[in-house]
Amino acid sequence: MSSKAATDPRVLVSRERVLTATLDLLMESGLGELTIDDISRRSGVAKTTIYRHWAGRSALVIDACSQMTDGQELPPDTGSLEGDLRAILTGIADLLGTARWSSILPSIIDAAEHDPEFAGIHSRIQRGHAAPLRAALDRAALRAEIPPAADRNAIAAALLGPLFYRRWFSREQIDAEFLEMIIQSAMAGSQRRDRPSARRPEVELPAGAGVSSRL
């Protein structure tokens, strides 16, 4: 009773086979097509065993998605903002082309739009791959490469947004020139901008241009 952590190797292999099968199916067919029976067939694990470990489809999917952020590499520190950005964005561009999560994330985002539990998962994933970028921007602020009052969330959006846009919206190729252009743009744009909350309480938009935040 002291440790609920599974030590029995049979449990571990069952869990792993199910989770990987879930991610595979999620990548191939999306969240809408995902069924427990398919997972059972694909993983070779009996459906009853799956229900012994997870309460249902929802719990399983959440579990699988949650551990999708594992295996993160530490952010590099090249000594300059430009070098950091180039390294980080190149890595992300790489993931966008190959990694499982670039196929799965749309399902999670869609689910997050309607289900608060998935919104939480997505929020964690989101913070996950923005973290190296935030760290690099913090270092750059310390080195005074960007104004300390600069809105780093906005800069992160200016950097990551275009990449994601190309992967999921315009479906265009991401090449080195594109990355370079994005980096130069963001660095130029970060020079004269203040973080709003540091100066004024809040700025109202003319015509409700805000997003009704669900989280």
Next chain:
Amino acid sequence: MSSKAATDPRVLVSRERVLTATLDLLMESGLGELTIDDISRRSGVAKTTIYRHWAGRSALVIDACSQMTDGQELPPDTGSLEGDLRAILTGIADLLGTARWSSILPSIIDAAEHDPEFAGIHSRIQRGHAAPLRAALDRAALRAEIPPAADRNAIAAALLGPLFYRRWFSREQIDAEFLEMIIQSAMAGSQRRDRPSARRPEVELPAGAGVSSRL
């Protein structure tokens, strides 16, 4: 036989009620939860009637999504690139906060990831809201506000990407300061960049940083 276009008012109202109910349900619960029975209940149109007009769920959803791009307004021409961008991005930010499609698009993007038919729909929608921006960039190129050889697709990504990122990825507020920062960044970044295809045939990336395009 000359005109398949429905003139019978009963057909028209049936079609419209079904389509709007479909979009409503799509917005509320997403594509994964959408069923014909729900659409029938919500619209008040009998299920059999729905099947008289559409071959199945897929055809109906595609039809509904296709006409989501209608009602597009003409892009303004303020005379300067900066003015055009401000007007266009403000409008998009507005839509992101209120319009139906900002809730539905994630479902379409997710479906596009696995279904080529949805990929086509998404492609059309995508071109739809990038069109005013492209027109503005073309005008700016004619006025030599940006280099004629500038990669306008990349600039569009640098402008739209951050907005979409805030709406669906980071789920942060989009305020006027953010828009201004994005506009300034993109305009600065657009000054020294060439359109790759206009100079060299194609550039290979060092480490497969490209997106395996499905379309």
Next chain:
DNA sequence: ATACTTCGCTACGATACCGTAGCGTAGCGA
């Protein structure tokens, strides 16, 4: 008025997925 079309309704059969129960087997730990 009358012929034609469309609709709503009920009732189906078929299929798929859910989640559970029971039983025998095989692997694990002491």
Next chain:
DNA sequence: TCGCTACGCTACGGTATCGTAGCGAAGTAT
């Protein structure tokens, strides 16, 4: 070796959704 645990398997009952058939009522056009 010997309990204990987890597993696979089969078989369920329940539910939801699909897509279709048939019929009478209501609307449309001429």
